[in-house]
Amino acid sequence: MSRQANSQDYDWLVKVIVIGDSGVGKTNILSQFCDAKFSITHMATLGVDFKIKTIDVDGKKLKLQIWDTAGQERFRNITKTYYKGAQGVILTYSVIDRQSFQNVDGWLRSIQENTNSNDVQLVLVGNKADMSAERQVTMEEGQKLSQQYNIPFFETSAKSNMNINESFHNLAQRIISTLCKMQANDDAPKLNLKQTEGKEKTKADGCC
Amino acid sequence: MEAITQLKNLIGHHFNVKNFHKYMINNEISDIETLIKYCRLDNTGQRFNLWRLFFNIYSIEDTIFEKIGKLTKTRETYKQLEQKYQRSQEVSSKTKIEDQPKKGPLGGPLGGPLGGPLGGASKIKTSTQNPMEDAELRNEIKKDVERTYQENQFFTNKKVLQILTSILFIWSKENSEISYRQGMNEVAASLIYVYFREALYKDEIEKILGASDEDKQILLQFNSWEYAEADIYTLFQKLMNEAQHMEMFRPNYTEAQKIKLQSKKPSAILTRVSKIQDILLKQVEMPLFRHLKLLQVEFQIFLLKWIRCMFTRELHLIESFYAWDAIFYDFYEQKTETLFFVDCIAIAMILYVKQPLMEMEDSSQCYQRFLKYPPVSNLPALLEAAINVRAILLNQKSSNNLDDQNESNQPSIYSDKQFNSVFFAQPTDKIEGVDAQVVKISSEKPQFKMKGDEDLIYKDDNSIEKTNQNQQKFFNPLQPNKIPQQQKSQQQSLSIQPQYQQQQQQALTISQTTQSNNQSSITTNFFDSSLSTTNTKTIKTQFQVEEQAQQSKKDKTQATVKNSISIPIQQAEEMFNTLEETLKFMKQFKDNSNQQDLLMKLTEMKDLFDTSLNENSQTTKQQQINQQDDSGISSKVVGFLKKKW
Numbered sequence A: 001m002s003r004q005a006n007s008q009d010y011d012w013l014v015k016v017i018v019i020g021d022s023g024v025g026k027t028n029i030l031s032q033f034c035d036a037k038f039s040i041t042h043m044a045t046l047g048v049d050f051k052i053k054t055i056d057v058d059g060k061k062l063k064l065q066i067w068d069t070a071g072q073e074r075f076r077n078i079t080k081t082y083y084k085g086a087q088g089v090i091l092t093y094s095v096i097d098r099q100s101f102q103n104v105d106g107w108l109r110s111i112q113e114n115t116n117s118n119d120v121q122l123v124l125v126g127n128k129a130d131m132s133a134e135r136q137v138t139m140e141e142g143q144k145l146s147q148q149y150n151i152p153f154f155e156t157s158a159k160s161n162m163n164i165n166e167s168f169h170n171l172a173q174r175i176i177s178t179l180c181k182m183q184a185n186d187d188a189p190k191l192n193l194k195q196t197e198g199k200e201k202t203k204a205d206g207c208c
Numbered sequence B: 001m002e003a004i005t006q007l008k009n010l011i012g013h014h015f016n017v018k019n020f021h022k023y024m025i026n027n028e029i030s031d032i033e034t035l036i037k038y039c040r041l042d043n044t045g046q047r048f049n050l051w052r053l054f055f056n057i058y059s060i061e062d063t064i065f066e067k068i069g070k071l072t073k074t075r076e077t078y079k080q081l082e083q084k085y086q087r088s089q090e091v092s093s094k095t096k097i098e099d100q101p102k103k104g105p106l107g108g109p110l111g112g113p114l115g116g117p118l119g120g121a122s123k124i125k126t127s128t129q130n131p132m133e134d135a136e137l138r139n140e141i142k143k144d145v146e147r148t149y150q151e152n153q154f155f156t157n158k159k160v161l162q163i164l165t166s167i168l169f170i171w172s173k174e175n176s177e178i179s180y181r182q183g184m185n186e187v188a189a190s191l192i193y194v195y196f197r198e199a200l201y202k203d204e205i206e207k208i209l210g211a212s213d214e215d216k217q218i219l220l221q222f223n224s225w226e227y228a229e230a231d232i233y234t235l236f237q238k239l240m241n242e243a244q245h246m247e248m249f250r251p252n253y254t255e256a257q258k259i260k261l262q263s264k265k266p267s268a269i270l271t272r273v274s275k276i277q278d279i280l281l282k283q284v285e286m287p288l289f290r291h292l293k294l295l296q297v298e299f300q301i302f303l304l305k306w307i308r309c310m311f312t313r314e315l316h317l318i319e320s321f322y323a324w325d326a327i328f329y330d331f332y333e334q335k336t337e338t339l340f341f342v343d344c345i346a347i348a349m350i351l352y353v354k355q356p357l358m359e360m361e362d363s364s365q366c367y368q369r370f371l372k373y374p375p376v377s378n379l380p381a382l383l384e385a386a387i388n389v390r391a392i393l394l395n396q397k398s399s400n401n402l403d404d405q406n407e408s409n410q411p412s413i414y415s416d417k418q419f420n421s422v423f424f425a426q427p428t429d430k431i432e433g434v435d436a437q438v439v440k441i442s443s444e445k446p447q448f449k450m451k452g453d454e455d456l457i458y459k460d461d462n463s464i465e466k467t468n469q470n471q472q473k474f475f476n477p478l479q480p481n482k483i484p485q486q487q488k489s490q491q492q493s494l495s496i497q498p499q500y501q502q503q504q505q506q507a508l509t510i511s512q513t514t515q516s517n518n519q520s521s522i523t524t525n526f527f528d529s530s531l532s533t534t535n536t537k538t539i540k541t542q543f544q545v546e547e548q549a550q551q552s553k554k555d556k557t558q559a560t561v562k563n564s565i566s567i568p569i570q571q572a573e574e575m576f577n578t579l580e581e582t583l584k585f586m587k588q589f590k591d592n593s594n595q596q597d598l599l600m601k602l603t604e605m606k607d608l609f610d611t612s613l614n615e616n617s618q619t620t621k622q623q624q625i626n627q628q629d630d631s632g633i634s635s636k637v638v639g640f641l642k643k644k645w
Helices: A003-007 A026-035 A079-083 A098-102 A104-114 A139-149 A164-185 B002-011 B017-025 B032-037 B047-054 B064-086 B131-145 B158-174 B184-198 B202-206 B213-222 B225-242 B245-249 B255-261 B268-284 B286-294 B300-309 B317-334 B340-352 B354-359 B363-371 B379-400 B402-408 B461-474 B498-513 B518-524 B536-554 B569-587 B593-616 B621-627 B630-644
Strands: A012-020 A048-057 A060-069 A088-094 A121-127 A153-155
Touching: A012 A026, A012 A104, A012 A164, A026 A048, A026 A060, A026 A088, A026 A121, A026 A164, A048 A164, A048 B363, A060 A164, A079 A104, A088 A098, A088 A104, A088 A164, A098 A104, A098 A139, A121 A139, A121 A164, A139 A153, A153 A164, B002 B158, B002 B184, B017 B047, B017 B064, B017 B213, B032 B317, B032 B379, B047 B184, B047 B225, B047 B317, B064 B158, B064 B213, B064 B225, B131 B158, B131 B184, B158 B184, B158 B225, B184 B225, B184 B300, B184 B317, B202 B213, B225 B245, B245 B268, B245 B300, B268 B286, B268 B300, B268 B340, B268 B379, B286 B354, B300 B340, B300 B363, B317 B340, B317 B379, B340 B354, B340 B379, B354 B363
Parallel strands: A012 A060, A012 A088, A088 A121, A121 A153
Antiparallel strands: A048 A060
16 A cells, blocks of 8 residues: 555544454454455454455544454463554454353453553444354343443344444444544543544554 | 365375385485475475474484384374274264274384384373363364365365364364464364375275385385374374474463463463564564564564464465475474474565565554565575575574584584585585476576575675665565576675675575684674674774764763773673663654664664673673684774764
């Protein structure tokens, strides 16, 4: 990508991470959202990967830097780097994998431990909702859990592109309003994000 | 049998009887180094057998019968493991390989010394099996096995899936401290693929023309489909345990988890990643190191994947085996403890994308470049670069171990071999064992070092610029065809920076003169901090230059640094403190772009002093050696600093 194209392409640069157990469909959610692609033969993600997508929210161009991670990496090597500077989290489980639903608690704890959770916006996503025959977690259970933690909730299907855009847009909107608040406060020096103002270089984005 | 035929159709038949004779029976492997260099080992049809040799499943001294004896032993060990975990098998053992009665003259007492490479049966203890845990583990493995290279029809085959699952399960049970980790599936899958390309089944062997009955028996014992699972497991186990590749998968446990698991080991992969970033790359390519450091690029983001899977995802799966050839051969030839050549390839790959990286202005752009690595069109050139990287790094190491080497002369492992201090760097006049057809790949053939190729050695300061230009061409992945072909092989090695070239020169010096001439290497190697910093004059000179620079350029420094530095190390500490203060001071002016560069240089210097202070109290011997070369080193330091400032 060229610098010039970057420099005026967006108003905000935001780091979003996708987490959840191995095999719940994180990579497919991402590739559906960013590239409108779905594949049943995705290899397991190793370490991390990321994609970039710019979206419009309330007339503002928001450049999302979305990090995908290996489900197996929880509490492991890469955690700190990965969480650092994240402003949004898509927390994913699979409705056909009960275990992954039960592990949502663990993932939430991991977010608390690794981020300043006040600054981070979350959305809970129950993926693979198209596979009704194999469903192990009901929609009510998902809703109940999300109310318990006060997080917006969507049942999604990366395969049929159901609620994928909605999830990301919901997250993006809340990130923006947080940012606006913070900007109004004017003294949020630790905030890991800068309005770009034509200058593209935001050194602290990404990790560390 | 039908399954076998199907698989055969998918991956073809690559076993080569002639080469089997050459490598396995006659033990003539002198040409494989060249073949590996040119990415031609696949053509031998003996890759799996050679890999077994590289991992010491059998040795080059073994007769064919001794080899078969050792293989038989490993198969027995695997059978025991299989039985041990059979209880927890949830899948019926229909697909399991039947035990073959080992009869005839081959499996018998001819086996020779059978020091079981798997550690023998002692490892097999009564296991405390937890059915729940096992089911969980199986489930976890199954999830990944079912998405391992599924776009490749070979890996959708039931038999392949079963072998992959069994191998991973048994290994994970045997190594429960690490257990199954993602990425292992890909490593094991690669081994399966390589094995099956060269595996023979009975009917096939019968059809081999000109083979005596004894030959056929030997082949059946060596490369039979019957032993696929056991043989692949054995190689996987060797790779993971002996070459310590398993450490790359060790989770970064918390202290509490470590106590629970009775493990004290740190996460080796993070150590390795920071070594690659902060030590190795810095040694090899300072400007890029600096650039990435300033952008705060964290190498673990991409190196985790590169190292664990050994480049299967960055290179095409089949291509990555050529890299593995070199990695495994290096492990074998150099008797390293780990797969060190992986580090060299990683650095070469980072250098390969140097140009785009240098133009990038934030870390996420760099990550994108690394995570979506561009197609490598000229793999031999990449390997060649990695070999050069290795020469530099190895040279660094050998300088550090100077004393040891002087005393013990040569490590005993080399006693009955020709000493070959640098992987592949021992130039050969002719390309042995490569027939004309192979040489014809010249359109992409990289330039290899030849004996007496003095051009490789950096000589002239004026040629630096030219060097850099050539260098950029060489490493521009966007223009792979522009790789210089023949003439001006001069700066084809990695040389980018003056100090880099000097190191390389030294590497060549060492490799050519073996160890008789260590003195000369010291004179050239001023940049090796562990050596040069014990030299008081060096420190003095650097301080003077630094001081001048500070006064002339910035004039901000507090005037605590004294001009007369006849005093050695005791006061260096004081100076070091001053330098640190200066650094702090400078950091306040970070926004100025020139300052950043200065900052970087000062940081380097600080590191240098840091090392010097630590080491000074310990080393006396080296000091004596160094003092003989005082003038040489200090003049170089002055030259270096002048250039920089």
